[in-house]
Amino acid sequence: MNPGALDGGTAQRSSACTARPFMWRFALAAALLLACMPLLAWRGIVENSVTIDEFAHMPAGYSYWRTGEFGLYNKNPPLVKLLATLPWLISSPAFEAEWTQRVRQPQFAAWEPWVVGEWFLRANAREYDALFAQTRWMTLLLGVLGGVVVWLWSSQLFGPWAGLLSLSAYVFCPTVLAHASVGTTDIGAMGLFGLAAYALWAYGQRPTLARLLLAGAALGLALAAKLTALLLLAALPLLMLVMLGRDVLRSSEETPFGRIVRPWALPLVIMPLAALLVINASYGFRGSTTAAWQGPFDSRGAAQLAGVMRLVPLPFPVDYVRGFDQQQADIERLDIEFLYFAGDVSLKGWWYYFPAAFALKEPVALVVLVMLALLTLCAPLRGGRDGLLFLLLPLAVVMSYMMFFNRLNIGVRYLLPAYPLLFVLIGRPALVVFPAGGSACGTAAAARGRVARRALGATVAGLAAWQGIAVARGGPDYLSFFSEAIGGGEQGGRYLLDSNLDWGQDLKRLGEFVKDDPRQPLYLAAFGHVDPAQYGVAYAPPPEAPAPGRWIVSQNYLAGMGYPMMYTAPVTLRPHLRVKWLRDQTPTARIGRSFLVFDVHAP
Secondary structure (H helix, E strand, O other): OOHHHOOOOOHHHOOHHHHHHHHHHHHHHHHHHHHHHHHHHHHHHHHOOOOOOHHHHHHHHHHHHHHOOOOOOOOOOOHHHHHHOOOHHHHOOOOOOOHHHHOOOHHHOOOHHHHHHHHHHHHOOOOHHHHHHHHHHHHHHHHHHHHHHHHHHHHHHHOHHHHHHHHHHHHOOHHHHHHOOOOOOHHHHHHHHHHHHHHHHHHHHOOOHHHHHHHHHHHHHHHOOOHHHHHHHHHHHHHHHHHHHHHHHHOOOOOOHHHHHHHHHOHHHHHHHHHHHHHHHHOOOOOEEOOHHHOOOOOHHHHHHHHHHOOOOOOEEHHHHHHHHHHHHHHHHOOOOOEEEOOEEEOOOOOOHHHHHHHHHOOHHHHHHHHHHHHHHHOOOOOOHHHHHHHHHHHHHHHHHHHHOOOOOOOHHHHHHHHHHHHHHHOOOHHHHOOOOOOOOOOHHHHHHHHHHHHHHHHHHHHHHHHHHHHHHHOOOHHHOOOHHHOOHHHHHHOOOHHHOOOOOOHHHHHHHHHHOOOOOEEEEOOOOOOHHHHOOOOEOOOOOOOOEEEEEEHHHHHOOOOOOOOOOOOOOOOOOOOHHHHHOOOOEEEOOOEEEEEEOOO
């Protein structure tokens, strides 16, 4: 880190003995900002009901501990699920190892993880919410790890004020808070993706064998958390090629070519091998074999990659390869019947979905901070130029893939791997406010520059404060947070659904609502897997035709989503619901932001 950037170019007036306490003040400020995360997230952790994915993720993770097998819900690698369910090794919830065998019966088809989740709920009904709160606190810790990475990287790249700006944007990001408050793989995968990118940048700053091995291990952790980290692996050759070209241009004629090539050729071999070792370790080296890529495969992507991997006989965990195949098959076939954006329903998705979802879901101030950061890319700033490549190239790879190759337009959460890179980039305007090396004094140009920098500093500080206030007021359910520009979460259903708004998180609030107004008959269409009876809700499934009574419907179903209701005992798959006719009715109440209440009278 450049000491000259500590206080806007006045570090030359500071002695070495005063620089260290000054840096500790920045570290203390960062710690205070990170402490805001649990303060903002705790209500969501304890008040939101179990969402649709964590319902299956966490019992699957616990099954890995109990059975030593990784076949259940292997679409996602096991690392985050193992870490999140560590507290269950102490609390020891009821779990039958035979569930993972019995669930393979043909009638359960592709619903095995959720069926096991249903059995887990029935076996642990009394302490169910407390158990999931334990896993949520673990994912929150992984979210804090992501914040530490953002702060360190931004501080080292653009200076300590930039680090605090980036960290503030991260801590008060509603999407980060939302997914740090649920027991899924998204936030842990995001933090580890950021850690891997940061470790790669650190190697680029000073190529040493130790840093190379650490970068490979960090990449392995990211790959063991979620398959999206393969995008970082895809960016690796591009990064190394560009850095090699830079060093060739900068080298003198006397420099041996081998000396130039070595630091950028080694990562292409050592990093993947170190990452592979970590991946196998996350599976306990169970099922690791050189024949993992033999197939057969359900997806074209896996079959094509297998053709390459068969030429390189390396031991991969079988369940890792199967999970990759299943994920690719989901993307290629797009089994999801309902993609929704701004009132339109599609089976193909929209190339602009993720940038639009980001703008709709995040506070206005955060969107403006991102735009300011992008504008500063054109500014001839002295600091952080070499390191920008390690931000921008992986960011471009992630954004390109999400926009043009990933048709799963069901939540901004799929964009989370790009978030740490964006947040680090948000710190770049601090280089304008506190330029490295300072500027000349006593000239009219310098005076105008100081005025401009102060104006930008005030603007950035105001935006950071605006973001913090908007997010603090928008909780505790950050899953359904939407930009104040469109009217907040109450208007979110007009633009986005699924995990952006309605993910099954309002069942506890439904229980409180029904307790206060137990009107019958109650017809309920609740999106999710937890049985509403868990919270004292006496209900009947919606009839096929309109009928008088109280109807409480999730916004997903109201828009026409065909996801089945599964919360019955024994588990059965119910037919698609016919409730779209309620869109012609006026809701009489709202429960949280996902349920709408309709009181239907006799015709």
